[in-house]
Amino acid sequence: MELNRDNNNNQFFTSTIDKFIRWSQKSSMWPLTFGLACCAIEMMNLVAPRYDMAQFGAEVFRSTPRQADLLIVSGRLSNKMVPVIEQVYNQMPDPKWVVAMGACASSGGVFDNYAIVQGVDEVLPVDIYVPGCPPTPDAVIYAVLELQKAVAEGRAPGGVVRG
Amino acid sequence: MSNEQYFAKKPYAGGTAAMKFVVDDIVPALKKQFPDGVESGETPFEPPEVIVRPEQLEQVCRWLKTRGFNLLMDIGGVDYLPREPRFEVVYHLVALPELWRLRLRVQVPEDDPVVPTVSHLWPSAPHAEREVWDMFGIRIADHPNLTRILNPDDWKGHPLRKDYPVSGPRSAVPGLAAERNWYHTPKRPGDGPGTARTPERQSAEVEYDGAGGTGPERASDPEEGRD
Numbered sequence: 001m002e003l004n005r006d007n008n009n010n011q012f013f014t015s016t017i018d019k020f021i022r023w024s025q026k027s028s029m030w031p032l033t034f035g036l037a038c039c040a041i042e043m044m045n046l047v048a049p050r051y052d053m054a055q056f057g058a059e060v061f062r063s064t065p066r067q068a069d070l071l072i073v074s075g076r077l078s079n080k081m082v083p084v085i086e087q088v089y090n091q092m093p094d095p096k097w098v099v100a101m102g103a104c105a106s107s108g109g110v111f112d113n114y115a116i117v118q119g120v121d122e123v124l125p126v127d128i129y130v131p132g133c134p135p136t137p138d139a140v141i142y143a144v145l146e147l148q149k150a151v152a153e154g155r156a157p158g159g160v161v162r163g
Numbered sequence: 164m165s166n167e168q169y170f171a172k173k174p175y176a177g178g179t180a181a182m183k184f185v186v187d188d189i190v191p192a193l194k195k196q197f198p199d200g201v202e203s204g205e206t207p208f209e210p211p212e213v214i215v216r217p218e219q220l221e222q223v224c225r226w227l228k229t230r231g232f233n234l235l236m237d238i239g240g241v242d243y244l245p246r247e248p249r250f251e252v253v254y255h256l257v258a259l260p261e262l263w264r265l266r267l268r269v270q271v272p273e274d275d276p277v278v279p280t281v282s283h284l285w286p287s288a289p290h291a292e293r294e295v296w297d298m299f300g301i302r303i304a305d306h307p308n309l310t311r312i313l314n315p316d317d318w319k320g321h322p323l324r325k326d327y328p329v330s331g332p333r334s335a336v337p338g339l340a341a342e343r344n345w346y347h348t349p350k351r352p353g354d355g356p357g358t359a360r361t362p363e364r365q366s367a368e369v370e371y372d373g374a375g376g377t378g379p380e381r382a383s384d385p386e387e388g389r390d
Contacts, residue, residue, distance in 0.1 A: 079314075079315055079318075080314065080315045112329070112330055113329050113330060113331060114322050114327070114328075114329070114330060114331020114332065114333070115314070115322070115331070118333075
């Protein structure tokens with residue numbers, strides 16, 4: 001995306017539409033409130049003033065999946081919750097991204113038992129995994145920024161022409 | 164009435180005085196009322212406990228409720244696997260506002276474990292009894308709605324028994340990597356964690372007949388009891 005001037009000193013902004021759309025998608029990624037367990041407390045810290053997530057584009061955390069495009073799975077996913085998270089994910093409009101926050105969402109965490117799904121990626125396609133129990137809000141911000149970089153460069157699903 | 168007048172009428176409830184009252188007055192009266200099925204357990208630091216026979220449980224609870232135990236705190240199940248009788252169901256009763264506490268233990272054998280319900284006495288009972296059935300397989304006779312409460316509706320097996328494997332059905336399917344969760348088939352068959360972990364697991368007593376939902380598993384299910 002670049003800024004040019006013509007002979008009459010008018011300024012033009014040129015870009016491809018794809019790049020522009022992807023820039024706008026990454027700059028305003030609105031997460032869905034999907035706090036399952038303890039990681040949800042750290043996610044609350046994420047929107048609190050100290051580690052403000054709104055400065056990176058997540059202006060509001062939407063409660064309805066219909067208006068959200070980022071699903072931060074924060075907490076342990078139990079077997080009983082799987083149909084629920086599938087329904088919520090299906091209700092989100094494209095393009096959507098998933099962040100597996102914490103050890104339990106990434107791999108089952110400390111809970112290797114009958115009730116906990118060993119990683120959200122058994123149920124949903126995950127874009128970024130954040131290790132930690134719980135990860136500090138710094139780590140989640142880093143992950144979301146990496147995801148934004150991936151969206152801008154076209155490595156994650158997004159843009160007008162979806163890959 | 165001022166605060167001072169109110170608290171002068173109602174001295175502090177609970178504490179050692181309440182425990183002493185239960186041990187000295189209520190438990191002997193209980194034993195006199197139900198001489199056959201009631202014995203007292205020795206517990207120096209915890210609520211006084213009484214061991215009750217299953218067939219007398221309902222009458223004992225009714226009698227205790229008339230004596231003032233109006234709050235059922237919780238019902239818990241215990242599995243003492245090598246011991247016979249294998250299971251125990253523990254009822255924690257509290258009297259409000261005097262704060263008397265009493266614990267009832269019902270010992271249940273392994274084959275055909277049944278206890279009568281107390282749902283008609285205390286409104287907190289039905290949910291706790293469902294949990295006891297869900298986790299241990301101890302049937303509750305005459306329960307209004309004995310279905311799964313903590314586990315998914317179509318779960319097979321009773322997870323808190325001592326012979327249930329910790330990782331559950333994941334360890335039961337031969338040929339499947341131990342870390343895969345068969346209960347929910349993966350969305351994209353080629354994907355998955357794929358991490359190498361040690362394949363040794365406890366041997367499972369859990370059968371596998373395919374994932375899927377058929378509705379709440381009830382205690383009257385013909386397969387129940389075979390774990």
